[in-house]
Amino acid sequence: MDLKSIIRTIPDFPKKGIMFKDITPLLSDAEAFRHVIRQFLNRFRNKGVTVVASAESRGFIFGSVLAYELGVPFVPLRKPGKLPYRKIRQEFQTEYSTDAFEIHEDAIKKNDRVLIVDDLIATAGTAKAAAGLIEKLGGRVAGFAFVIELSFLNGRKKLEGYEVFSLVNYDSE
DSSP: OOGGGTSEEEETOSSTTOEEEEOHHHHTOHHHHHHHHHHHHHHHTTTTOOEEEEETTHHHHHHHHHHHHHTOOEEEEBOTTOOOSOEEEEEEEOSSOEEEEEEETTSSOTTOEEEEEEEEESSSHHHHHHHHHHHHTTOEEEEEEEEEEEGGGOGGGGGTTSOEEEEEEESOO
């Protein structure tokens, strides 16, 4: 399935010079959405994944469905101030800001094999922060699954040593 033809590019969002990859057309196409989940399942079904974690907020869409299909828990990585229980925090740089994620301190058990799922990898700031939180809690990253990869930003190189899987690649803006 040609997912690239379904994903919409919005110029100058959220700021001038950014070519935003809008997944909402993909989400409103049931066949395309099922295709994404099937591809992730096919890749990670036999990798010993015990938990799926996703970054707020678009990652939740794919990660929660994938966790359900794998029959494993789903763990949300939230922006600061959104989680009610004791938590740990990891700051990170994105292509246009500084941000942070938090996770409940009891969300990951020692040696959990965690698949990190998000809609997009750009500079890998979000992905590295997610891995940092998982590893601080004693978990092991089983891999990363992304719908979109902006390979011209070289984020994959920052995830060396981890399995990285993406479905749609943009090698230029």
